[in-house]
Amino acid sequence: MIPFSPPGVYAPQEDTALLADVLADESLAPGAAVLDLGTGTGALALDAARQGSCVTAVDVSWRAACAARVNAWRAGLPVRVRRGNLFAPVRGQSFDLILANPPYVPAPGGGRPRGAARAWDAGPDGRLVLDRICREAPALLRPGGVLLLVHSALSGPDRTLGRLAAAGLRAAVVRRRRIAFGRVLRGRLEWLRERGALSAADETEELVVVRAELPR
Template identity: 75%
Template sequence: MNPLVLPLVLPGVYAPQEDTALLAGALSEEPLPPGADVLDVGTGSGALAIEAARRGTRVTAVDVSWRAVCTARMNAWMAGVPVRIRRGNLFAPVRDRSFDLILTNPPYVPAPTGSRPPRGPARAWDAGGDGRFVLDRICREAPTLLRPGGVLLMVHSALSDPGRTIEHLRGSGLKASVTRRHRIDFGPVLRGRREWLRERGLLSDADEKEELVVVRAELPV
C-alpha cells in the first residue's frame, strides 16, 4: 500500500503515510452523492480532504496547526478543488454544522509523556500514555455532528484499543465496526518506543509490525 503523494508538505506537517492511504481506500468505497457535506478533522497536508473534494462533495477541513492549514490550502489550490480550511481544535470551528461524512486520522501513538500535551511535530502522532487522548474526544463529539445516515471513518493503531473506540461509538447510538486492517513495519517513532511499549504490555517480544485499523461508524436514520 503506497501512501498518497502531494506536491507540498511544509516542515512540521504530517506527510501522507500508510494510515492516510488506508483511510483513503475506505473513503473511495463510501457512497457519497454529489454535494454531500464532508468534514476532515486533523487534515494535515489536506490529502483526504482533496480526495473527498474530487468526488464533488463540499469539504471542510480543520487542523490546529497553522502550518498544516497553510499546507492544505496550497495543496487544494494546486489540485484545483474547493476545500474550506479552518484552523481550530478538533470540532470547535464547526460546532454549528452537521455532516454526511466525517474523516479523521488523529494522533493515536501511545507516548511516555503521560498527560503532558505534545509539542511541535509530535502533536500529529503523540496521544498520551494509552494513545487515546484525542480518540476519546472524537468518539464523544463526532456523533453530535453527524446527520441521520451519516458516517464517521477513523483510522488508528491497534495499539490504541479499537475495541474501546467501537464501544464508545456504539454507546452513542452508532453502528460501528472495524472495516479495514493493514500491518506495517514499525516507523521511527515506534522503533524508538519499542521497549517502553513492551513494558506497558502493548507489544509482545515477537511483535515487529504495527496493525492499523479503520473504524466505520454510522448514525442510523
C-alpha cells in the same frame, strides 16, 4: 501530484492511504458535506473533493492549515480550510461524512505533546484525541452520516467501538493492515514492550479503520 508538506506537517503515510481506500468505497451523494478532521496536508480532503463533495478541512496547526490551502489551490479543488482544535471551528454544523486520522501513538509521560509531535503523540494509552472524537463526532453527523476513523490497534479499537456504540452509532472495523514500525514507534519499542503493549516477537503494527454510522 505529491502534496506540499512543509516541515512540522504530517505527510501522508500508510494510515492516510488506508483511510483513502475506505473513503473510495463510500457512496457519497453529489455535494455531500464532508469534514476532514486533522487534515495535515489536506490529502484526504482533496480525495473527498474529487468525488464532488463539499469539504471542510480542520487542523490545529497553522502550518498544516496553510499547507492544505496550498494543496487545494494547486489541485484546483474547492476545499474550505479552518484552523482550530478538533470540532471547535465547525460547531453548529452537520456533516454526511467525517474523516479522522488523529494522533494515536501511545507516548510516555503525562504532558500534552508540542510541535510536530501533536500529529502523532496521544498520551500513555494513545486515546487522548480518540476519546474526544468518539464523544463529540456523533453530534455533528446527519441522520445516516458516517464517521471513518483510522488508528493503531495499540490504541484500543474495542474501546473505540464501545464508545461509538454507546453514542448510538453502528460501528465496526472495516479494514485492517499490518505495516512496519515507523520511526516514532521504533523509538519507543522498549517502553511499549515493558508495559505489555507489544511482545518481543512483534515486528509490525496493525492499523484499523472504524466505520460508524448514525441511523436514520
